[in-house]
Amino acid sequence: EKGGYDYFMLKEIAEQPKAVADTLLGRIDAAGELRLDEVRIPDSVLREIEKVVIVACGTAFHAGMIAKYAIEHWTRIPCETELASEFRYRDPIMDSRTLVIAISQSGETMDTLMALRHAREQGAKVLAICNTNGSTIPRESDAVLYTHAGPEVAVASTKAFLTQLVACYLVALYLGQVRGTKWGDEVLAVIKELSAMGTHVEEVLTTMEPVRELARGLADKNTVLFLGRHVGYPVAMEGALKLKELAYMHAEGFAAGELKHGPIALIEEDLPVVVVVPSPRGRSVLHDKIVSNIQEIRARGARTIVIAEEGDATVRPYADHLIEIPQTPTLLQPLVATVPLQVFACELATARGNEVDQPRNLAKSVTVE
Numbered sequence: 001e002k003g004g005y006d007y008f009m010l011k012e013i014a015e016q017p018k019a020v021a022d023t024l025l026g027r028i029d030a031a032g033e034l035r036l037d038e039v040r041i042p043d044s045v046l047r048e049i050e051k052v053v054i055v056a057c058g059t060a061f062h063a064g065m066i067a068k069y070a071i072e073h074w075t076r077i078p079c080e081t082e083l084a085s086e087f088r089y090r091d092p093i094m095d096s097r098t099l100v101i102a103i104s105q106s107g108e109t110m111d112t113l114m115a116l117r118h119a120r121e122q123g124a125k126v127l128a129i130c131n132t133n134g135s136t137i138p139r140e141s142d143a144v145l146y147t148h149a150g151p152e153v154a155v156a157s158t159k160a161f162l163t164q165l166v167a168c169y170l171v172a173l174y175l176g177q178v179r180g181t182k183w184g185d186e187v188l189a190v191i192k193e194l195s196a197m198g199t200h201v202e203e204v205l206t207t208m209e210p211v212r213e214l215a216r217g218l219a220d221k222n223t224v225l226f227l228g229r230h231v232g233y234p235v236a237m238e239g240a241l242k243l244k245e246l247a248y249m250h251a252e253g254f255a256a257g258e259l260k261h262g263p264i265a266l267i268e269e270d271l272p273v274v275v276v277v278p279s280p281r282g283r284s285v286l287h288d289k290i291v292s293n294i295q296e297i298r299a300r301g302a303r304t305i306v307i308a309e310e311g312d313a314t315v316r317p318y319a320d321h322l323i324e325i326p327q328t329p330t331l332l333q334p335l336v337a338t339v340p341l342q343v344f345a346c347e348l349a350t351a352r353g354n355e356v357d358q359p360r361n362l363a364k365s366v367t368v369e
C-alpha cells in the first residue's frame, strides 16, 4: 500500500501535484471564476463579513498564517490567525459578522473543535477546511470546504498542508470575487496562476536529489534555523516543525526581520540556516531585505541554505546551497517553497535512523485538549 515507497511520507510527498489539482477540480468554471456552491454560506452573508478569524493547530495553523496574508491582500477584510488552543481561552470578540475558518486535516482535533464550538456560541459563522469526510469538525460547522488530498497516513502532514493552502486561497479569492474588491483583476489572474500550481509542485519534485544529499550531510548537527518574511515566515515555521517532529532536532522558524532583535546571537560558525526568499519580481522591497539578512548571517559564519526562485541571480553569491523553485506569484509561493523542506526533514530523519511515518510521542489525530 506504500506504492513502492519506503515510507507513507514519501508516497504522500509524491502525491502532492495530484492532491493540489484534485482540490481545485470542479471549483473553477469555464469563465475562470470560482464556484464554491458547496460552501452553504449565502453570498449575502459573506458580503457583510467584517472580520475573519482562522483557528488551527500545528501544520494547519501554518496554512492559516499564510491564508491571513492572502485574505487581507485580496479582500481587504481584517483577518487574524490564532492557535486554536490559545484562542478558546482568551475570551475572543466575535459576532454574526465574524467568519471563523477552522482548518483541520483529521477533523477531530479537540483544540480546534473547542475553538469552533466557542465561536458558534458567540454567533460567528464557522467554515471548516477539512480532509476527512463526515468528521466532527465539519459536522459541527456551518459549512465545509473539503480538501481532496486523499487519506494521509504518515503522522507528519505533507499533502494535506498543500491542499489546506489551496483551500485557503480558494476561500480568499472567493471572498474577493463575491465582494468585488478593488483587486478584482488581480483575483482573476491569480485564479489562473493557481491552476498551474500542481504542475509547479511536480517540477520541484524532480529536482530534490541535491536536497536529499544536503540533508544526509547534516545528520550530525544539533540545530537548524529557518528564516522567512511575509508568507515565507510561516513556511520557515513549517520547515522547522517538520524537522523537530521527524529528525528530533532543535529547529526554529523566525521572521527574518526579527533576527536583529535577538536570534542573530545564535548564529555561529557552520550553523545551518535555511532562508526562504520571496520572488524578486513584484514586492522587491521584501526581496532586498531578505538578501541583506542572508549577508548578515553569512558574515557571521552560518552555512546558508537558500530557497529562491529560478533565475534569481542576486542571492547566488551568498548561498552555500541554493535550492531553486519555479517562478510563482508571491502569495502562492508557499505551495512550492514548502516541498524541499518536507524532503529535507524526511531525509534527515532517515539518516538519523528515525521512524519516519511514526515519530516518537506523536499521534496522527490529537483528540484530547
Ligand code: F6R
Residues within 6 Å of the ligand: 057, 058, 059, 060, 061, 103, 104, 105, 106, 107, 108, 109, 112, 155, 156, 157, 158, 241, 242, 245, 364, 365, 366
Ligand atoms: C504536523 C502535524 C500536526 C497537525 C496538527 C493538526 O506535521 O501533522 O501539527 O497538523 O496536529 O491536525 P489536524 O489538521 O488534523 O487538525
